[in-house]
Amino acid sequence: MFTNTMIRACLLGALTAMTGAPAAHAAGLQYAGADYDIGGTFFPGAGPQGNPNQPYVVVPWRTSGVGNQFAAVDEDGERYYGRDGYALFGTRHDYPSAYVAPGSSASPGDPIFESLFPNLIEMPDFISDQQVLASRIVGGYGYALIDDPTLTSGIRDWAWGESQSPQSFGQPPYVQLGILDGWDQFGNDPANADSLPAGRWGFRVGAGSPDHFRVGVMVDGTDNSDFVPEEIVLAQVSAFGGGSIVGSASSLTTESNRFVDMHFFDITGAQEGDFFAVGVKARDGEVSYGNSGVSGFTIDVLPEAPALAGDYNGNGTVDAADFTVWRDNETLTVTPGTMGDGNLDGVVGDEDYNIWASNFGNTIASTITPPGASLSVPEPGAGVLLLASVLGCSSRRKRSV
Incomplete structure (x- = not known):
């Protein structure tokens, strides 16, 4: 070394x-x-x-x-x-x-x-x-x-x-x-x-x-x-x-x-x-x-960053469907920028979840957090917490949110 x-x-x-x-x-x-x-x-x-x-x-x-x-x-x-x-x-x-x-x-x-x-x-x-x-x-x-x-x-x-x-x-x-x-x-x-x-x-x-x-x-x-x-x-x-x-x-x-x-x-x-x-x-x-x-x-x-951070299905809005993309591919090695890989490192992991959570509710016209940025997930609103609970996120892993 x-x-x-x-x-x-x-x-x-x-x-x-x-x-x-x-x-x-x-x-x-x-x-x-x-x-x-x-x-x-x-x-x-x-x-x-x-x-x-x-x-x-x-x-x-x-x-x-x-x-x-x-x-x-x-x-x-x-x-x-x-x-x-x-x-x-x-x-x-x-x-x-x-x-x-x-x-x-x-x-x-x-x-x-x-x-x-x-x-x-x-x-x-x-x-x-x-x-x-x-x-x-x-x-x-x-x-x-x-x-x-x-x-x-x-x-x-x-x-x-x-x-x-x-x-x-x-x-x-x-x-x-x-x-x-x-x-x-x-x-x-x-x-x-x-x-x-x-x-x-x-x-x-x-x-x-x-x-x-x-x-x-x-x-x-x-x-x-x-x-x-x-x-x-x-x-x-x-x-x-x-x-x-x-x-x-x-x-x-x-x-x-x-x-x-x-x-x-x-x-x-x-x-x-x-x-x-x-x-x-x-x-x-x-x-x-x-x-x-x-x-x-x-x-x-390699693929460039998506137009909207956290928009993993490309429909212009960061919503529950993007969480589903991330959840279904978590821990997988993927082509960078696809299948829930928000930070373009080729692996679907915790930082990609953080990118989604930090940008939840944003649309193409919103102010967004760029992929690859150092993220500290803010205290989420009630809507995000309810969504995470409904989708089973909180039961699958312990989150700082």
């Missing part, structure tokens, strides 16, 4: 290659959670070779599915990651044998390496700049096969292999992932317990930033689970070099077992000129392998 002081030293002192105007405000940063072991029970990519009727196992991060619980859109055919942008590093595709390329590594920007192991980057317009902060890009080892983002974005194309030569039935399009690892470009070793965390990737927000977007960090899926970060952090920095940490969020300790995982961070209220960077610490705090690989990043724009 590293402290804000360590984060500040790493992300301000180490990432000096990026420059920009200081941020005048703090964006909201929150760790949303992790989607572990994407793709089922088999080690991704470990399919039989040479048998056209038994294709490779491919991680469905770009395939719509109910397992993609942190997707921005909760609709069949649309529930996948990186809808608005993605960045993958050191990828490789060698059909029909996915592992013909020997392992290799190079510094970012090496033209020979990137001709064999290309980076696949498609950023949204509101990301004005992005930069690799790791000292090394690695590809071609026994790493997982994942959806090819240039060919997959929704419904999986199981017939893709039939158009290849030789044919393979049921084979979706894939790339072999690579990783960003090593020390960072400024000398920080992630495997040294006394060292600072190592930078992996940074980006700058340009004009037209949405109010709420999600950054996914792809890890694991390697041939050695020890080379997976123990901790991942996303930080906003006022200025790279001589600035200060505006805010940060941490994954805390992560799991590692060779299956591909994705960790998600939500950013709210980012403005043009804001800088963000991802840093990591290694599991092994004593042996310096320069490990802690990160394979890629996704960008997904």
Whole structure:
């Protein structure tokens, strides 16, 4: 675990290659959670070779599915990651044998390496700049096969292999992932317990930033689970070099077992000129392998706050029907901003109840409490107390109201 002081030293002192105007405000940063072991029970990519009727196992991060619980859109055919942008590093595709390329590594920007192991980057317009902060890009080892983002974005194309030569039935399009690892470009070793965390990737927000977007960090899926970060952090920095940490969020300790995982961070209220960077610490705090690989990043724009706080059914009035929406979905993980999630954190909980209670009786024309605000529920009127009693709220949980 590293402290804000360590984060500040790493992300301000180490990432000096990026420059920009200081941020005048703090964006909201929150760790949303992790989607572990994407793709089922088999080690991704470990399919039989040479048998056209038994294709490779491919991680469905770009395939719509109910397992993609942190997707921005909760609709069949649309529930996948990186809808608005993605960045993958050191990828490789060698059909029909996915592992013909020997392992290799190079510094970012090496033209020979990137001709064999290309980076696949498609950023949204509101990301004005992005930069690799790791000292090394690695590809071609026994790493997982994942959806090819240039060919997959929704419904999986199981017939893709039939158009290849030789044919393979049921084979979706894939790339072999690579990783960003090593020390960072400024000398920080992630495997040294006394060292600072190592930078992996940074980006700058340009004009037209949405109010709420999600950054996914792809890890694991390697041939050695020890080379997976123990901790991942996303930080906003006022200025790279001589600035200060505006805010940060941490994954805390992560799991590692060779299956591909994705960790998600939500950013709210980012403005043009804001800088963000991802840093990591290694599991092994004593042996310096320069490990802690990160394979890629996704960008997904999340739903904006509803026009009326507490109006969970969208009819323009905060009333008993909105309480019912909250009650029926309490404790569930949902798409942010839906199904009673008033504070946009993706979980229906007590604060969402407080938002409803604080705004009960309001209409679109009323003065409302904005979602995400720090709420202390006022003493409710008799109507709210009667309603809570009738709906069974007071019998289900003890409330300060």
